[in-house]
Amino acid sequence: AQTVTQSQPEMSVQEAETVTLSCTYDTSENNYYLFWYKQPPSRQMILVIRQEAYKQQNATENRFSVNFQKAAKSFSLKISDSQLGDTAMYFCAFMPAGNQFYFGTGTSLTVIP
Amino acid sequence: GAVVSQHPSWVICKSGTSVKIECRSLDFQATTMFWYRQFPKQSLMLMATSNEGSKATYEQGVEKDKFLINHASLTLSTLTVTSAHPEDSSFYICSASSSSGANVLTFGAGSRLTVL
Numbered sequence: 001a002q003t004v005t006q007s008q009p010e011m012s013v014q015e016a017e018t019v020t021l022s023c024t025y026d027t028s029e030n031n032y033y034l035f036w037y038k039q040p041p042s043r044q045m046i047l048v049i050r051q052e053a054y055k056q057q058n059a060t061e062n063r064f065s066v067n068f069q070k071a072a073k074s075f076s077l078k079i080s081d082s083q084l085g086d087t088a089m090y091f092c093a094f095m096p097a098g099n100q101f102y103f104g105t106g107t108s109l110t111v112i113p
Numbered sequence: 114g115a116v117v118s119q120h121p122s123w124v125i126c127k128s129g130t131s132v133k134i135e136c137r138s139l140d141f142q143a144t145t146m147f148w149y150r151q152f153p154k155q156s157l158m159l160m161a162t163s164n165e166g167s168k169a170t171y172e173q174g175v176e177k178d179k180f181l182i183n184h185a186s187l188t189l190s191t192l193t194v195t196s197a198h199p200e201d202s203s204f205y206i207c208s209a210s211s212s213s214g215a216n217v218l219t220f221g222a223g224s225r226l227t228v229l
Contacts, residue, residue, distance in 0.1 A: 033216050043151075043204060045220035091156060093218075101147070101208075101218055105156045 002027050004094050006104035013082045014112050020067075021077045021107045023092030032096040034068065034075045039106075040088040048090070051075065082111045115141050117209050119221025126197055127229055134192045134224045136207030142187040143209035147218070148180075151204045160205075163190040197228040 003026045013019035025034070036048040051059045051068050058066050063083075067076045079086055092104040116139040126132050136146055144165045149157040161182050162170045169182035179201075181193040190209075194201050206223045210216070 035217075037220075042222070043206075044222045045157075045206065045208070047217060047219075050217060095216065095218075100159075100162070103156050108154075 002029075002094060002096060002102045004092055004102050004104040006090075006092055006107050008107045009105070010108045010110075012110040012112055013079070015082055015084060017082055018078060018080045019082055019109065021079075021090050021092075021109065023075045023077070023104055025073050025075065025092070025094045025102075027073070027094065027096060029096040032094060034066075035093040035095070035101075036064070036066070036075075036077045037091045037093060037103075038086075038088045039091065040085075045091075049077065079109075084111050084113060087111045115209075115211055115217070115219040117143075117207065117219045117221040119207050119224055121224055122222055123225045123227075125227045125229065128198055129196055131193055131195045132197055132226060134194075134205055134207070134226075136190045136192070136209070136221050138188045138209045138211075138219075141209075141211045143190075143211065144187060146184060146190040146207055146209045148182060148190075148192050149206045149208065151206060151223075153204075157206060160192075194226065197226070199228045202226055202228045 005024045032053045034051045038046045038048045049061045049064050063080045065078045089106045091106045094102045118137045120135045146163040148160045160175045163182045163184040165184045171177045184190040207221045208218045
């Protein structure tokens with residue numbers, strides 16, 4: 001079974017500081033994709049970052065970067081220089097072959113001014 | 114980039130009536146669309162996978178006669194909540210994956226349904 005676990009229901013960070021959100025997953029697949037999606041108060045789901053499992057290099061998108069540890073099945077998200085607009089629910093997602101996505105339970109991040 | 118339009122964003126209806134929610138991929142073709150339901154402060158729960166030109170695949174526990182899904186074209190999928198009841202009140206989100214194989218889900222903005 002494919003599962004995605006986010007063990008931090010809520011987190012907070014001071015503006016301009018760095019925060020790391022954790023995510024682990026369980027799969028027997030070798031090829032798959034991992035994602036972090038952001039859901040701000042507007043509830044629009046927005047793709048933050050994407051990682052292909054066959055790539056060893058960690059994905060980065062401006063202030064967002066991941067620490068992908070395939071053997072440990074870990075996929076954490078680091079947000080640097082946190083901004084007030086980063087306040088949102090963050091969902092880790094896993095997609096094996098076949099197009100179906102599996103979402104974690106989410107981490108509610110609050111950036112404190 | 115890929116855009117998914119979902120309409121209406123907010124709908125209120127009386128118990129017993131039916132409500133249709135539309136999901137359109139605006140600038141790409143989507144052979145597969147997904148419908149999710151989200152309760153407050155919870156994750157997305159996959160309801161069904163909508164396949165263009167064929168019947169939708171429903172997740173276990175989702176009543177296919179209550180939640181009718183039609184995917185008549187490569188750019189449009191609809192979810193109809195039939196004989197709605199207050200317990201159907203929720204936030205419904207659609208998403209689509211481009212047939213070009215980008216392996217990214219693009220989401221609609223969601224539809225908040227309130228059944229009185």
